[in-house]
Amino acid sequence: MVFALDINQLKCFIAAAETLHFGRAAQSLDMLPASLGRHIKQLEDNLDVRLFQRTTRSVALTEIGTSLLEDARALVTQTEAFESRVRDMRGSENRVLRVGAIDSAAAGLVPQFLAILREEAPEIAVQIIEQKTIRLLPRLLSGGLDIAFCRPPDQRDPRIQFRTLFFETAVVALRHDHPLADSSLISIADLAEEPLIVPDRRSRPHSHDLTIKLFLDAGLTARVAQVADEKQTIVNLVAEGTGLAIVPRWTARFQVSGVRFVPLDLPVGATRSKLILAAAWTRGTRDPVRDAFLDLLDRHLETLEATA
Structure with a gap:
């Protein structure tokens, strides 16, 4: 029966x-x-x-x-x-994954990973929202974002899950005609008398503190000539001769005319934590699309990190 x-x-x-x-x-x-x-x-x-x-x-x-x-x-x-x-x-099947990203990740990590997504997981549709970390985290909690690439704050909200991806490489942005522009490496000591452009600490505490701490660790004081908010603005100010700036290597992808990016010679044990890049999402949420996105990212993380 x-x-x-x-x-x-x-x-x-x-x-x-x-x-x-x-x-x-x-x-x-x-x-x-x-x-x-x-x-x-x-x-x-x-x-x-x-x-x-x-x-x-x-x-x-x-x-x-x-x-x-x-x-x-x-x-x-x-x-x-x-x-x-x-x-x-x-x-x-029809959902768009809303991905937040800080500017360096939006310039470097995201374009590379989107190419991987198109090749290996074309069914995952993505919308990119570029913002500072202080703007991205509230959008995660409000449901406006599914995942974000950001700098983890010193005081972490327990409602948000953070997964460290890697540390970005610091470089020096300077005009093409600057005496140091043709250097293969630049040390903090080389920058002791140089005017510097730094981000506003209220909106970008990690990037601001990176520059200040590198100088303090070297027993020097950073000569801050200008404070600016956006990385794009900072690089444009460098092009105009306002000063030099310590920025993540992916910032070079902005391709501002007349600006060179030279590797920064960091001493052993120098702080890198300020350029930590993490993935963040709301803790305790179930999302098969986000999980598939993260699994694919994990499989290609070593290759992506090599460019950071």
Whole structure:
């Protein structure tokens, strides 16, 4: 014998078994008692068994009904889990993953990784939102972003999960005609008397503190000539001769005319933590598209890190 089970019939059976009252069971399922009774009768006919002993005054489970109750509950649970998974997968097919990125990641990491996505996971559609870390993290918590590439703050919100990816390389941005422009390496000592352009600490604490701490570690004081907010603005100021700047290597991808980027010769043990790049997302959330995105990123992380 082949049974064509109806999940709604099983739900009616479970509700009636738990309440032993067709009226209350029907009310819990937001349906009429007559409809509930009809579903249970159809289930009994389909199984060719009696699940309830019914009189005008009482309802009781039969021995078979008692035996089948836990199996019915398990079937409903499994079916609902299956339906939920299908809904998640169906929703993932047309969903756009909203990815936040700080400027250096938007210039360096994101274009390279998007090319990998197009090649290996073209079904993942991505929208890029470029912002500072202090703007990206609130958007994660509000649901406006699914994942962000950012600098982890010193005080981390426990609602956000951070995964360290790697440390970006620091370079010196300077005009093409600067005496140091043709150097293969530049040390902090070489910059002791140079005017520097640094980011505003309120909006970019990591980048600001990187420059200041490198000078302090070398026993020097940074000569701050100009404070600017955006990396693009900083590089443009370098091109105009306002000063030099210590920036992430990916900033060179801005390709501002007249600016050279020379590697910074950092002493052993020099701080790199200020240029940490991490992936961040809201803790405890389930997202198969985001997880697939991260899995692919992990597989290519070594290659991407080599360019940072």
